[in-house]
Amino acid sequence: MEWFKRKPAPPPTERKEIPDGLWTKCNSCGEIIYVRELEKDLWVCRTCSFHFRIRSTDYMDILLDADSFTEYDVGLLSLDPLQFKDSKKYPDRIAEARKKTGRNDAVIAGIGAIDGRQVSFAIMDFSFVGGSMGSVVGEKIARAIERSLDRQVPLIIVSCSGGARMQEGILSLLQMAKTSGLLARLSETKIPYISVLTNPTTAGVMASYASLGDVIIAEPGALLGFAGRRVIEQTIGQKLPENFQTSEFFKDHGFLDKIVHRHELRKTVALLLDYLSQ
Numbered sequence: 001m002e003w004f005k006r007k008p009a010p011p012p013t014e015r016k017e018i019p020d021g022l023w024t025k026c027n028s029c030g031e032i033i034y035v036r037e038l039e040k041d042l043w044v045c046r047t048c049s050f051h052f053r054i055r056s057t058d059y060m061d062i063l064l065d066a067d068s069f070t071e072y073d074v075g076l077l078s079l080d081p082l083q084f085k086d087s088k089k090y091p092d093r094i095a096e097a098r099k100k101t102g103r104n105d106a107v108i109a110g111i112g113a114i115d116g117r118q119v120s121f122a123i124m125d126f127s128f129v130g131g132s133m134g135s136v137v138g139e140k141i142a143r144a145i146e147r148s149l150d151r152q153v154p155l156i157i158v159s160c161s162g163g164a165r166m167q168e169g170i171l172s173l174l175q176m177a178k179t180s181g182l183l184a185r186l187s188e189t190k191i192p193y194i195s196v197l198t199n200p201t202t203a204g205v206m207a208s209y210a211s212l213g214d215v216i217i218a219e220p221g222a223l224l225g226f227a228g229r230r231v232i233e234q235t236i237g238q239k240l241p242e243n244f245q246t247s248e249f250f251k252d253h254g255f256l257d258k259i260v261h262r263h264e265l266r267k268t269v270a271l272l273l274d275y276l277s278q
């Protein structure tokens with residue numbers, strides 16, 4: 001049974017230039033910030049350090065050496081094995097996302113370099129159906145892990161996802177087992193895997209490869225978790241703490257190794273690669 005096919009990606013929609021003099025308000029402290037300044041600060045508020053959500057390509061600019069990245073598996077595209085329809089038909093939803101993002105699915109994967117050290121790199125794109133993991137995302141992550149194994153290079157996955165893609169039902173859940181199984185193989189070979197969690201990383205992605213890093217780091221204030229707060233409260237019949245499902249809560253409870261400010265992200269990942277590759 002085939003779950004995906006090859007098809008060229010549509011041309012990306014042009015990034016809208018930010019007009020001069022545009023201001024925005026910090027979602028956290030309410031400070032009015034000049035957008036160009038914010039851009040220079042890597043979209044972190046100078047007043048309260050709130051981390052605005054940025055695009056997958058921005059993370060690539062932050063983390064990877066310039067012009068070092070070669071993308072793989074660009075043409076993988078979801079089929080519609082379940083003929084799924086919610087408010088829209090699944091193929092229509094995918095077509096819309098492809099048009100909006102210029103990508104074929106919710107992850108970019110390939111080979112790049114950080115401080116001259118080659119890495120297998122994958123990053124999720126939240127703007128593509130909420131960064132959800134269907135068979136294409138699972139397959140591309142699996143291949144990224146295999147590239148690490150083949151080339152004996154560290155693996156970096158930057159996660160940003162609402163979880164499994166419901167429209168692909170059990171096939172999306174299957175990706176959790178597939179990626180986790182391959183990561184177990186990677187672990188046996190002692191090749192380092194650094195998992196970077198950004199806002200939000202939840203559900204099926206959090207419950208598989210995102211939480212299986214040798215080192216797991218997250219941006220401050222990111223929403224992390226499996227089920228939603230309301231579902232858990234209803235299930236356990238208890239009120240949950242205010243900061244529940246944040247990076248800070250995860251760190252305090254041993255699920256995270258380190259919370260890293262966006263300005264320190266590249267330096268931290270490079271340092272970890274250094275330590276782990278000794």
Ligand SMILES: [Zn+2]
Nearest residue numbers: 026029045048
């Ligand atoms: Zn702020």
